[in-house]
Amino acid sequence: MANPGDKYALLYALVDPNFTLPKEPTRFEDAGKVMALAPVGRPDRPTATSRS
Numbered sequence: 001m002a003n004p005g006d007k008y009a010l011l012y013a014l015v016d017p018n019f020t021l022p023k024e025p026t027r028f029e030d031a032g033k034v035m036a037l038a039p040v041g042r043p044d045r046p047t048a049t050s051r052s
Contacts, residue, residue, distance in 0.1 A: 005031030 005028065012030035013019040019027075 005035075008034040 006026055008031040009026035009028065012034045013021065013024075013026060016030070
């Protein structure tokens with residue numbers, strides 16, 4: 001699998017106001033930030049307020 005962290009890096013880049021798509025390549029450190037935050041999230045089903 002080539003570049004497995006790209007999908008995580010792109011996810012972080014989309015919400016980063018300092019990142020400009022498509023001018024910049026994805027940043028390697030962004031993938032690590034998303035993967036480090038993954039266990040912190042709650043696996044619960046979304047509530048009505050979080051879906052709106």
